Each structure stands twice: as C-alpha cells, then as structure tokens.
Amino acid sequence: xxQVNYFLTEEQQMIVDLARQxxxxxxxxxxxxxxxxxxxxxxxxxxxAQADLFGLYIPEEYGGFAKGCFENCLALExxxxxxxxxxxxxxxxxxxxxPILLFxxxxxxxxxxxxxxxxxxxxxxxxxxxxxxxxAAGIQTTATEDGDHWVLNGTKQWITSGGEAEIYxxxxxxxxxxxxxxxxxxxxxxxxPGFSFGKKERKMGLNASSTRELVFNECRIPKDRMLGKKxxxxxxxxxxxxxxxxxxxxxxxxxxxxxxDEAVKYARQRIQFGxxxxxxxxxxxxxxxxxxxxxxxxxxxxxxxxxxxxxxxDTAKISAMAKLFATDMAMQVTTDAVQILGGYGYMKSYPxxxxxxxxxxxxxxxxxxxxxxxxxxxxxxKEYAKK
Amino acid sequence: MNIVVCIKQVPDAxxxxxxxxxxTLVREGVGAIINPFDFHALEAGLRLKDAYGGEVTVLSMxxxxxGNALKEALSLGADKGILLSDRAFAGADTLATxxxxxxxxxxxxxxxxxxxxxQAIDGDTAQVGPGLAVRLxxxxxxxxxxxxxxxxGKTMHLRxxxxxxxxxxxxxxxALLTVLASLNTPRLPSLKGKMRARKAEIPLWDARELGAExxxxxxxxxxxxxxxxxxPTFEARREMLEGSAEEQVEALVSRFKxxxxx
Numbered sequence: 001x002x003q004v005n006y007f008l009t010e011e012q013q014m015i016v017d018l019a020r021q022x023x024x025x026x027x028x029x030x031x032x033x034x035x036x037x038x039x040x041x042x043x044x045x046x047x048x049a050q051a052d053l054f055g056l057y058i059p060e061e062y063g064g065f066a067k068g069c070f071e072n073c074l075a076l077e078x079x080x081x082x083x084x085x086x087x088x089x090x091x092x093x094x095x096x097x098x099p100i101l102l103f104x105x106x107x108x109x110x111x112x113x114x115x116x117x118x119x120x121x122x123x124x125x126x127x128x129x130x131x132x133x134x135x136a137a138g139i140q141t142t143a144t145e146d147g148d149h150w151v152l153n154g155t156k157q158w159i160t161s162g163g164e165a166e167i168y169x170x171x172x173x174x175x176x177x178x179x180x181x182x183x184x185x186x187x188x189x190x191x192x193p194g195f196s197f198g199k200k201e202r203k204m205g206l207n208a209s210s211t212r213e214l215v216f217n218e219c220r221i222p223k224d225r226m227l228g229k230k231x232x233x234x235x236x237x238x239x240x241x242x243x244x245x246x247x248x249x250x251x252x253x254x255x256x257x258x259x260x261d262e263a264v265k266y267a268r269q270r271i272q273f274g275x276x277x278x279x280x281x282x283x284x285x286x287x288x289x290x291x292x293x294x295x296x297x298x299x300x301x302x303x304x305x306x307x308x309x310x311x312x313x314d315t316a317k318i319s320a321m322a323k324l325f326a327t328d329m330a331m332q333v334t335t336d337a338v339q340i341l342g343g344y345g346y347m348k349s350y351p352x353x354x355x356x357x358x359x360x361x362x363x364x365x366x367x368x369x370x371x372x373x374x375x376x377x378x379x380x381x382k383e384y385a386k387k
Numbered sequence: 388m389n390i391v392v393c394i395k396q397v398p399d400a401x402x403x404x405x406x407x408x409x410x411t412l413v414r415e416g417v418g419a420i421i422n423p424f425d426f427h428a429l430e431a432g433l434r435l436k437d438a439y440g441g442e443v444t445v446l447s448m449x450x451x452x453x454g455n456a457l458k459e460a461l462s463l464g465a466d467k468g469i470l471l472s473d474r475a476f477a478g479a480d481t482l483a484t485x486x487x488x489x490x491x492x493x494x495x496x497x498x499x500x501x502x503x504x505x506q507a508i509d510g511d512t513a514q515v516g517p518g519l520a521v522r523l524x525x526x527x528x529x530x531x532x533x534x535x536x537x538x539x540g541k542t543m544h545l546r547x548x549x550x551x552x553x554x555x556x557x558x559x560x561x562a563l564l565t566v567l568a569s570l571n572t573p574r575l576p577s578l579k580g581k582m583r584a585r586k587a588e589i590p591l592w593d594a595r596e597l598g599a600e601x602x603x604x605x606x607x608x609x610x611x612x613x614x615x616x617x618x619p620t621f622e623a624r625r626e627m628l629e630g631s632a633e634e635q636v637e638a639l640v641s642r643f644k645x646x647x648x649x
Contacts (some may be wrong), residue, residue, distance in 0.1 A: 014581045052578035065578060109511060 002304075004295055006302055007073070015071055018051055019078035027177030028290050029084030034085065035354050038200075040164050041086045041208050048079075048090055049119020057094060062113035068309035069243060073250035073301055080254030084358045085208035086364075087251050089122075092160040094247070095366075096123030098240045099169045099185055102353035103228035109113065112167055124190075126156040126170035126214050134371045136234060137180040141216060146224050150186060151226045152216035155198065160299070160365075165196040170214065172231040183233035187225045194219030198214035205357030237308065238316070243308065245319040245366055249301040249326035252362050256294045256330040259355045261335035263287060266341050266350075283340060290333045297326035317379035320372040327362035328369060334359040388441035388540075388560070389430040391492055392465065392502045393519070394425040396449050396456040397509045407618070413629040420458045422538035424504025428566050431534060432502050433464045433574065439540060439551045442505055444495060448476055454589045461584035462576035471497075471591035478606030483508075485518035487604050492523060492599040499541075503564040505530055527563040528556055532570045 026047050034041055036266065048054060057072050058064025065071075065194055079087040088165065097116045100123075115121045126375030132138035141154025159168075168188040188195055198213025224311055228236055264287060267278035277283050304322040308315050334356040337347035345352045361370045399418035406413050419428075432443045445455050445460040448471040458467030471491055479487065503525070504511035513529070520527035520528075533546035543556055546556045548567060562604055576584075602608060626642075628635040645647040 010585065011582065015578065016583070018576060018578060018581060025575070050577060051575045056578075110415055 004299065006298075011076055012022065012071060015056070015067070016074050016078055017076040021336045022047060022051060023079055027079065027229075031083040031086070031208070032348070032354065034083070036206075036207075036348075037356065038202070038207045039271040040210050041089060042164075044086055045089065045119065047124065053090070054093060054119035055117035055347050058097070058113050058117040059155045062109060062117055064113070064117040068305070069246055069275070070302065070305040070309050072266060073246055073305045076247050076299075077250040077254035077257075077298075080251040081258045083208060084251050084255050084362070087254070088209045089161055089249055091129065091251065092125060093123045093165070096125040096161075096165065096167065096169045096242065098243055099125070099227055099236055100187065102239060102243075103232070104187075104235050104276050105224075108227070112187070116167070120199070121167050121266070122161055122165040122167065123167045124159050124165035124214075125240070126159045126162075126168050126226070128156065128158050130155070130157050132386070133366055136183075136237065139171060139173050139183060141172040142176070143174050143184055144154060146220070150192070150223065150226065151221045152186070152188070152219040152221065154216050156214040156216075158211050161216050162211055162214055163200065164210050168214060169227065171237050172216075172235075174230055178231065178371030180234040181231050183237075184230050185233040185236050186212075186225040187220055187227060188216075188219065192219055193219055205354065205359060206361045223282070224256060229292075235264075239365060242315050243317045244252040245323040245372075246301050246305045246308065248362060248366050249297065249304070250320035252323075252326035252330035252359075253294060253298045253301055255359060256290070256297070256326075256333040257360070259330075259334045260290050260294060262350070262355075263290065263340040265336040266344070267361055277340075286336050286340060290336055291293055293329045294333060295330045301326055313341075317376050319380075320375040323366065324369050324376070327359075329363055331356075331359045362376065388435055388439045388499045389495075390423070390441060390443045390495055390502060391447050391498050392429045392432045392443060392460070392501045393515070394445055394447050394456055394489060394504075394594035395430065395509075396420070396447065397422045397451040397507055398477045417433060419432050419452065419456070419460055422504055422507045422509075423570060424506060424508070426504075427568050427570050428462060428502040428564075429460055429465065430573040430588075431564075431566055432500070434571065435500070435536070436464075436466075439536065439561060441499070444469065446488060446491055447471065448484060450481070451591070452517045454591075456480045456586060457589050458584040459576070461587050462580040463574060464577070464580055468587070468589050470591050471593075471597070472591050473604070475567045475594045475599075475601060475607075476605045478609060479604065479611035481512050481514040481518050482610050483604050483608035484515055485522050487597065487599060487606060488515070488519050488530045489522035490599050491592060492519075494592075496596060501525065501561075503563070503565045503568055505565045513565070515533060516563060522620065523563065525561055525563045527565070528558055529565040530567055531564045532567040534564070534566075534570065585624035594605060596646065 056067045183282035196215045201211040246284040270277045301322045304318045337352045399420045404413045443465045445465045445468040503516035530548045545556045548599045628638045
C-alpha cells in the first residue's frame, strides 16, 4: 500500500530510524512505569545523548549537526510515538537552548552549546508565571543591576525540567513601566546563589516530565549572563516559540499515530457479534477520519518546518497553524482511540488512556490553542490590510 | 587493545516464515539482522576500546549483503569492517568457516582479543568460537557473562556460566571469548556513527586475497554433509479408559505392555 512520500534525504531517514529505534527499544517498554511513578527519564536522556540527538539543531562548530526545524520535527515525531512526556523533556531542552543559539554572544555560545549538544546538561525555558501565562507581559520576576551582577527576584511556574536541567533561560522585567518592552532574557545555572526550586507539580498526564517552580530570591548572576539586548526578552521569547511550535505539532502527529496503530490493531482482533469490530462501518469511518487527519497534520507540520528552514522571516502565523491543527487533531484522535478500545481503552493496562491524558497538554503548552488562533487572526488582519 | 569481533548476519526471527510442506525457511522477504549474541560481543569490544584504547575490527563471512551488518556495527562505533565474501565460501560448515575466519585474522596482524557471540541463532552450533581459537592457537573461554581487566591491561577475570552455576577464570590475552547476552546491554547507534557508516567502504576479501586453499573453504572444505531435512511428524492418540478404578488400571497396564513400555 502506498504511503505519502515526503521525499526525505538519506540522512533525514537516518534520523527517523534512530529516533524510532529509541522509541521502540528504550521508551515504550518503560513508559507506563515512568507515568505511574512520575519518574524523570534520566536513562532515556542518556540514551538520546549517546545517540547524538541533543545536537541536531546545534551548529557543527559546537559539536552539533546543524540541522533545521524539519529534522528536529522528524526526531520529535518518532520519539513521541513512544511517549510524549519523555519527548517533552527532550524538546524542552531545545526550547531552552534556542535563545542561546539565536541571541547568545559568541562567548555564551561557546560556553553552553557544546554541553547542550552533547546532552551533558539539560536546558529549561522559563517564561510562565502564576499571573503571566498567555499574557507574558504580566511577568513579575524582576532583574536589577547591581555592579557586576544582575539580581533576580520572583517565581517562575510550571517550568518543564525544572530542578533536573542545569541551564535555564528565563525572562525577567528590567523595566515594568515598559510592559513587554521592559523584559530581558538571562541565563541562570543550577547552583547560582539565591536560585532554588519550588514544589514538583502533580499533573493529569505528562507525568515523566518534571514540572516545577523556579524561585529567585536575591539571585545574583554575573553581568555576562544577559542574553541579547536589554528590553528584547519578550521578542526573543516569541521568536523562540515560533521556531519551537512546529515541533509541538510533530509531537502531536507522533502521538496520534501511536494511538491510531493501537486502535487499528485492536479493532482487527476484537470480535463482537461474531466478527472483528473493524468490519463495522461505524468504526471504519472513525479510523478513516483519524488516519486522514494525522496525514494532513503531518503534511502541514513538515511543510511549515521546511518553510522555516528555508530562512523565511515572520513565521508566527504558520508556526501557530502547525501547532494548532496538529494538537487539536491529536486530542481528538487519542479520544477516539480510547472510544474504539471501549472499556479496555479506559483501563491502564492498555496504552491509549495515557495517550489521551497526555494529549491534553498539547493544546495548552507553548501557547494555548486559543492564543494561537489570536496569533493567526491578527496575522490575517495585518495581511489583508496590505492588500 | 586490538580487538576483532566476529559477527554473522542471520534471518530476522521476527519476520521468518516456514514452508511447512518442504520444512524449510522461506528466505524471500525475510529481513536480515546481526546475530543477537554478536551484538553483545561487539558491545564488549567497544567497552574495552573505550577503556583501554585500540581498535575494534568487525569481521563477517557472507554474501555481499552481509556488508550491511558490518555497516551497522560501524554505526555503533566499530572502527572498521571487513567482509569475507567469495562464491567459493558458500556452503561452509563450522570447519570451513573457522578456517576462513582464521586466515583473515592472521592477515590482520597483531590481535589481542577475538570476541564472538555464544552461537548464531540460525545454525545454533556454538562451534565457531572454539574452533576459531584452536585454529589461531589462542586460549579461549566460552559463555562469558562478566568480564574485567586487571591493572596490567592483559589479565582478564571472567565469569563463565555452566549448567550448575558459574566458574571464575583468569585468562591472559591474547585470547578468544564467546559471550552471553547477559554480559551487557548493547548501545544504540549514534547519528555520527550512522553518518560515518553510510560513507564507509567495506573491504571485501575473497579466497585469493586470503591465500586460502580451495579445498579448505566453503562446501569443499566442509566435513558436514546435509543429507536431507524434514519436519518430524507428531502423532498423538487419545483413548479414554472406562470402568472402575481397578479396571482402568488393568487396562492401562495392558496398554503399556502392548507398547513395550512395561
């Protein structure tokens, strides 16, 4: 049976194969246990490091492979086929690393990127606060200059890999009167004086991923830890998210594919009324819709990622589209997979209930799908004003 | 430490199908993998290299497509792969195989350690490791599942599993070991390794290159002759004995006598 051909190069196919091998051999056998125990997947992070995956998007001069958003998406999709909590931990390191790659000085890049590429140190990205979610301008963490240092005060919330990562790229206000234009980005390291971690959150899903508060109490960091220019923190965060969002779309595609595979396998085996339930049209139509939407999402995510890699500027709208469409799809497909497995689907001994619980976060993190619709809508308004 | 790891490409057991009429494997459409035990031999070699330096050379005898198995070994970190391939090598039993492998290892020059999997999952003979050691004049230990190297860099402490438990052995290199799956957990390939493997050329050594005598390789050099293969037929009969317990016992005893069991 023919499959859609995305015309991958031999090297891209290699990345797909390697990530799939990690998903099948290392992630799938332990995903239920990691979920149940809310355990951080250190062993798998080490496997990914040894397989060179952390260096995908990092330039060769820093020990990476200088691949683009597309190759990153290919890897994320396959890893997510295994478990999106594990994949989120991996992806969060890129989210935290992008600001250093995009806006860091040569010294900062030389200091951090080799370790990030080798997977020696994980990175986390800290933007969200209790009162600053979709409205990032509401950030209350402050950074003030004090001689050769910056002093940080405030609390970041729900930070992926908080406590486990060793490098943190965070956004703090240097001038509250300027709103979003008063935000600046910094690199903070685990162990910096005055930097500690709050409670580990308990979540509906995504349990193998660590979600914690970052607490800055008179946290002193050297002057050279500022990323880019003062006042550009918000723009840097938005550009980072534009680059990362297709990756979330890719995670959604991998997760949905895994749910479809489980659903079809089950529907072919389950006998009711004397025949496999896949012979019933009601189920066939559900599965057909699932498969078609997955393929449409994959095509969109890949196309957007390739557009970004082509050097296209101002990708906020299309990045948002890739994340929005694919993650809404993943929520629906995983919910339908549970429905197809029926009572078994609701049980923890089958993998689809976890997939459904995990899927929900995709519609929320890295920009809620409502905010993404705003981004797309505002872009349309701008586009059409010019016509 | 210069290490040679012998690997064999075998049919992927997950995709194997049987022709139940002929009693043979259906080779078409069957995937090929590195013999699972050999992955552990390779991992052992790579770990020794990581710790003590040197080179890991992977050796395989087989048809040209066995070059893919060698490339896979390169993607895991082996330094070079050599394929022993010649039409004349076809049909080799363990006697001819060990002759051919030994010729190649001698040609490589200084080798400190030869590693093999315990056995291949297709032939299941477990003879190639020991046979090769004898041909090379090396001491050997089979079924190793723990291994450490002492500070002198040449004395090894080994745990050999046997039917009753295990033996602890000391062995000095150069030597040959065959290993069990419980020795280690093989690593994943790395992206760098895969990229290197893709570009790597696998040298192909034929009988002439090895200086092998024609009568010693392949079918001609094999002592084993496969006369025929068949699937044993399984015939089971069932008979329910009736009556009182005494009558049933009596009937059972008489059946046993008829069958020559009693």
